[in-house]
Amino acid sequence: MSTISPLSVSFPVMPDIAGATPRVARAGYKDWARCDLTYVVLDEGTAVAGVTTRNQCCSAEVELCRAHLPTGRARALVVNAGNSNAFTGQRGKDAVDAITEQVAEHLKCDVTEIFVCSTGVIGVPLPIDKAQAGLCAAFDAVPCSWEDVTDSIGTTDTFAKGATASAIVDGRKVQMVGIIKGSGMIAPDMATMLGYIFTDAAIDAAFLQQILSAANQSSFSCITVDSDTSTSDTVLAFATGKAGNAPLTSFDDAGADAFAAALNDVCRQLAHLVVRDGEGAQKFIEIQISGATSDDSARRVGLAIANSPLVKTAIAGEDANWGRVVMAVGKAGEPANRDTLSIRFGSTIVARNGLAVADYDEAPVAHHLKQNEIEIGVDLGLGSGHATVWTCDLTHGYISINADYRS
Amino acid sequence: MSTISPLSVSFPVMPDIAGATPRVARAGYKDWARCDLTYVVLDEGTAVAGVTTRNQCCSAEVELCRAHLPTGRARALVVNAGNSNAFTGQRGKDAVDAITEQVAEHLKCDVTEIFVCSTGVIGVPLPIDKAQAGLCAAFDAVPCSWEDVTDSIGTTDTFAKGATASAIVDGRKVQMVGIIKGSGMIAPDMATMLGYIFTDAAIDAAFLQQILSAANQSSFSCITVDSDTSTSDTVLAFATGKAGNAPLTSFDDAGADAFAAALNDVCRQLAHLVVRDGEGAQKFIEIQISGATSDDSARRVGLAIANSPLVKTAIAGEDANWGRVVMAVGKAGEPANRDTLSIRFGSTIVARNGLAVADYDEAPVAHHLKQNEIEIGVDLGLGSGHATVWTCDLTHGYISINADYRS
Numbered sequence: 070m071s072t073i074s075p076l077s078v079s080f081p082v083m084p085d086i087a088g089a090t091p092r093v094a095r096a097g098y099k100d101w102a103r104c105d106l107t108y109v110v111l112d113e114g115t116a117v118a119g120v121t122t123r124n125q126c127c128s129a130e131v132e133l134c135r136a137h138l139p140t141g142r143a144r145a146l147v148v149n150a151g152n153s154n155a156f157t158g159q160r161g162k163d164a165v166d167a168i169t170e171q172v173a174e175h176l177k178c179d180v181t182e183i184f185v186c187s188t189g190v191i192g193v194p195l196p197i198d199k200a201q202a203g204l205c206a207a208f209d210a211v212p213c214s215w216e217d218v219t220d221s222i223g224t225t226d227t228f229a230k231g232a233t234a235s236a237i238v239d240g241r242k243v244q245m246v247g248i249i250k251g252s253g254m255i256a257p258d259m260a261t262m263l264g265y266i267f268t269d270a271a272i273d274a275a276f277l278q279q280i281l282s283a284a285n286q287s288s289f290s291c292i293t294v295d296s297d298t299s300t301s302d303t304v305l306a307f308a309t310g311k312a313g314n315a316p317l318t319s320f321d322d323a324g325a326d327a328f329a330a331a332l333n334d335v336c337r338q339l340a341h342l343v344v345r346d347g348e349g350a351q352k353f354i355e356i357q358i359s360g361a362t363s364d365d366s367a368r369r370v371g372l373a374i375a376n377s378p379l380v381k382t383a384i385a386g387e388d389a390n391w392g393r394v395v396m397a398v399g400k401a402g403e404p405a406n407r408d409t410l411s412i413r414f415g416s417t418i419v420a421r422n423g424l425a426v427a428d429y430d431e432a433p434v435a436h437h438l439k440q441n442e443i444e445i446g447v448d449l450g451l452g453s454g455h456a457t458v459w460t461c462d463l464t465h466g467y468i469s470i471n472a473d474y475r476s
Numbered sequence: 477m478s479t480i481s482p483l484s485v486s487f488p489v490m491p492d493i494a495g496a497t498p499r500v501a502r503a504g505y506k507d508w509a510r511c512d513l514t515y516v517v518l519d520e521g522t523a524v525a526g527v528t529t530r531n532q533c534c535s536a537e538v539e540l541c542r543a544h545l546p547t548g549r550a551r552a553l554v555v556n557a558g559n560s561n562a563f564t565g566q567r568g569k570d571a572v573d574a575i576t577e578q579v580a581e582h583l584k585c586d587v588t589e590i591f592v593c594s595t596g597v598i599g600v601p602l603p604i605d606k607a608q609a610g611l612c613a614a615f616d617a618v619p620c621s622w623e624d625v626t627d628s629i630g631t632t633d634t635f636a637k638g639a640t641a642s643a644i645v646d647g648r649k650v651q652m653v654g655i656i657k658g659s660g661m662i663a664p665d666m667a668t669m670l671g672y673i674f675t676d677a678a679i680d681a682a683f684l685q686q687i688l689s690a691a692n693q694s695s696f697s698c699i700t701v702d703s704d705t706s707t708s709d710t711v712l713a714f715a716t717g718k719a720g721n722a723p724l725t726s727f728d729d730a731g732a733d734a735f736a737a738a739l740n741d742v743c744r745q746l747a748h749l750v751v752r753d754g755e756g757a758q759k760f761i762e763i764q765i766s767g768a769t770s771d772d773s774a775r776r777v778g779l780a781i782a783n784s785p786l787v788k789t790a791i792a793g794e795d796a797n798w799g800r801v802v803m804a805v806g807k808a809g810e811p812a813n814r815d816t817l818s819i820r821f822g823s824t825i826v827a828r829n830g831l832a833v834a835d836y837d838e839a840p841v842a843h844h845l846k847q848n849e850i851e852i853g854v855d856l857g858l859g860s861g862h863a864t865v866w867t868c869d870l871t872h873g874y875i876s877i878n879a880d881y882r883s
Contacts, residue, residue: 125807125811125814126802126805126812156802156831157832161831190797190799192798192799192827192831192832296703296783296785297784297785297800297803297807298803298806299803378703379702382875382878385879392562392563395598396531396706396707397704400704401532404532405532406532407532410533410563422565424568424599424601463875464875465872465875471786471793472795
């Protein structure tokens with residue numbers, strides 16, 4: 070791992086999730102002395118939901134997840150780190166098929182109940198022999214912690230990222246843990262990165278999908294590190310049902326709101342953690358958009374600001390150059406009117422209705438920009454649409470990491 | 477000026493343009509010892525055409541150019557450097573009005589025949605007193621060279637950028653010169669930066685506009701440095717008519733094709749020069765897209781690649797990481813099919829129909845990437861749409877320049 074991000078957060082204490090048993094092993098996808106194959110066995114009856122990248126050049130793994138999700142049932146998750154297996158044609162598909170067949174035979178289940186994800190360099194077929202030997206080792210390994218799993222799925226991540234929540238459903242306490250990897254090539258479109266949520270709640274797969282899709286819209290779809298959308302991004306939620314609650318099937322069920330709130334909370338936390346580990350990040354930036362013509366429009370304006378290299382470098386330089394925010398709003402391609410636009414840095418309004426405030430005092434803004442958590446508020450003054458997006462600054466660290474990632 | 481770009485090109489020898497008389501002066505918009513106000517007098521009968529930014533938060537200057545262009549007549553151009561006067565409300569508009577009124581009175585012409593552009597930091601009203609004193613000095617100054625003008629309109633530019641061409645129209649040789657400024661905040665959408673083309677050709681303003689708009693589509697609209705579209709971008713073309721040719725009014729006129737070719741050539745050269753002075757640029761990158769479903773789609777795929785921080789940093793690191801090109805194609809939001817996609821670096825095909833070529837030899841690619849002119853070819857394998865776009869790499873230099881541009 071590289072130097073740990075200055076925005077890192079400690080890995081939380083995480084409960085076991087009844088019905089989900091994680092193990093890790095060394096497949097040796099790269100020349101490194103660490104576990105890089107993750108294998109989580111899920112007890113029979115586990116429901117699954119997921120969201121995947123909209124990148125049109127997606128990996129065979131993403132296609133497999135999309136094909137298997139409609140059944141709503143899962144028995145195992147396999148994650149390979151160090152090789153994304155994306156853009157590898159039939160050989161890539163063969164590798165994924167070999168994995169699902171080996172696991173299905175081991176668990177005596179259907180191949181459609183196996184979910185596989187891979188992350189790492191694009192364009193190199195996943196070596197089938199290493200995957201198969203790694204799986205054999207994983208079958209025999211002792212169960213491990215969620216933190217071990219998180220370390221095993223990471224690539225350029227500088228710290229292990231996890232979140233946990235619980236809810237009372239049908240009188241039972243249901244537990245939820247989420248883990249995620251991601252640091253660069255982060256610009257979600259529907260979903261992003263590799264993220265996994267495990268819960269012991271009993272819930273219908275279709276309803277789990279509904280809740281996850283909604284949570285995704287205000288979490289993973291509202292973050293960006295570098296505007297680049299990965300070919301392999303996948304977020305999966307597994308519900309083992311072991312908590313013993315009466316299965317949730319709709320928002321009419323008691324506890325459904327509490328469960329959805331817990332899932333939202335975990336997704337939001339995980340999304341923030343990815344930004345906090347953004348490549349080269351020194352600042353965590355929250356951008357609040359209001360007054361847009363719609364929530365969708367607000368989100369797109371927010372992402373235009375969050376993806377602007379000039380805004381991101383200004384924040385890196387602790388420079389109160391709010392004109393770059395004006396520029397980014399104007400280039401977003403969304404309804405905007407210069408003369409109703411207001412901008413805030415921290416709690417200080419710097420511009421209102423199209424020009425700098427008369428008594429603008431840069432001192433409190435300069436002070437705010439020296440912190441490592443930055444808040445930018447933009448009111449478009451047009452309607453009631455709003456959204457919040459999160460990003461990090463653009464620093465020399467990003468260039469250093471990415472100008473020689475593969476070589 | 478900062479260190480001169482390693483991709484710089486010498487300023488060409490430029491002819492005088494009969495009917496266009498440039499002068500420069502010191503308005504002192506910033507605390508610097510250089511000319512920062514440009515004043516070009518255009519003889520009566522000069523036709524004008526222009527394209528302006530699509531940024532919704534554009535400056536009062538852009539609004540003025542848009543308002544004055546429909547008349548098709550120009551008597552003077554004023555360019556202020558060091559202050560963009562964008563996002564300055566009524567005070568910004570007052571400053572522009574003061575300039576047009578002062579020049580119109582001096583030249584005894586209509587205010588609609590005066591064109592004003594400003595470039596520099598956003599959000600600070602242009603000081604009217606400095607503009608007026610600067611204009612008085614310019615009125616009295618001796619005419620200067622096009623290179624002096626180019627130095628006077630520059631801000632973060634590291635070298636003076638100009639291009640020239642000529643054509644035979646109606647048996648007369650017509651001359652054309654073009655100058656441009658721009659280095660960061662470069663992502664044209666219809667037009668970009670401040671660029672000026674002067675010709676002694678006689679041409680109808682509406683036909684000049686038609687030719688300029690078309691030229692813009694394959695030049696300024698096909699470059700990007702950092703995906704950020706400026707609030708002040710403007711390209712204007714002035715034709716004084718002094719060459720004495722029968723005025724061009726349509727492509728049916730003899731010489732119209734030659735004139736359009738010359739204008740295209742100058743626009744293309746100027747666009748390339750901006751990329752060559754891209755902030756922090758060490759490599760000039762040409763991206764050729766073919767096999768798209770339309771030319772527009774090809775251009776958007778090209779710009780998705782050209783704007784990808786991960787592609788740009790890979791080129792900076794001379795890393796043949798073509799998987800990042802796959803990612804960028806897939807995230808463009810345009811029709812693409814992984815399994816018909818082929819990618820070329822220089823003259824070496826690295827991937828064909830969705831996977832790495834069987835006998836891929838990285839050596840010639842590595843050699844190509846060590847040059848400072850890089851060519852990437854992408855064939856989408858879907859149709860006959862094609863486009864070429866240009867960009868530069870993303871380096872530590874970009875971060876250094878932009879993390880403390882204003883402070």
